[in-house]
Amino acid sequence: MSDDDAIALVFHPGFSTAEQVTEVSGRGVGLDVVRTTVREYDGDIKIQSQLGVGTTFRLQIPIRKAVVVVDGLLLSQSGETFIMPFENVREICELAANEISHIQGSMVAMIRGETFSALQLGTAMGMNSQTTLDEGTIKAVLVRHKEESICLFVDAVLGQRKVVINNLHDILPGSDKISGVAQLGGGRLALVLNAAELIKA
Numbered sequence: 001m002s003d004d005d006a007i008a009l010v011f012h013p014g015f016s017t018a019e020q021v022t023e024v025s026g027r028g029v030g031l032d033v034v035r036t037t038v039r040e041y042d043g044d045i046k047i048q049s050q051l052g053v054g055t056t057f058r059l060q061i062p063i064r065k066a067v068v069v070v071d072g073l074l075l076s077q078s079g080e081t082f083i084m085p086f087e088n089v090r091e092i093c094e095l096a097a098n099e100i101s102h103i104q105g106s107m108v109a110m111i112r113g114e115t116f117s118a119l120q121l122g123t124a125m126g127m128n129s130q131t132t133l134d135e136g137t138i139k140a141v142l143v144r145h146k147e148e149s150i151c152l153f154v155d156a157v158l159g160q161r162k163v164v165i166n167n168l169h170d171i172l173p174g175s176d177k178i179s180g181v182a183q184l185g186g187g188r189l190a191l192v193l194n195a196a197e198l199i200k201a
Helices: 003-011 031-040 195-200
Strands: 044-050 054-060 069-077 080-085 089-096 100-103 106-111 114-120 137-145 148-154 156-166 178-185 188-193
Touching (some): 069 148, 106 148, 137 195, 148 195
Parallel strands (some): 080 188
Antiparallel strands (some): 044 054, 069 080, 137 148, 156 178, 178 188
């Protein structure tokens, strides 16, 4: 086998070079767990080794996955505060009622001649109160994920701030449109929105 294939053996479950196995070492359950965990965060681990010189382990972990602090746009809907990660915010705008229409039962918004699927945040989150779309101007956030975008209607845009996100998936499984919860100070909490799942909706 090649040198790279030989080096890769250290990641195989149960592989060990230890002459003696104890209760805590030599069982070959170390590096395979490391690589599995790193890849769960869209990262990878590489090894470079030279006999008699040394070995380098290089871990690549996307910074947005490695930290829980994000820049967020604070949104208000029916008295509740939500946060959209700023990396998913394409534009903040105000639309007139005549720039919103329905096509085959689905709401769409026209922004500078371009048509976007539109969604009320209240509707997406299953809230009874929704944004009024027939009076004056409507606050909207153009939300993007990869190559797709939607227009999200909200009651108000409150500003931008850095927030620490706590994951909710283990506590509230099935809450796909929510990626976590953030503390705003004074005991207030805000749900962090999942742009990819909102676009699916």
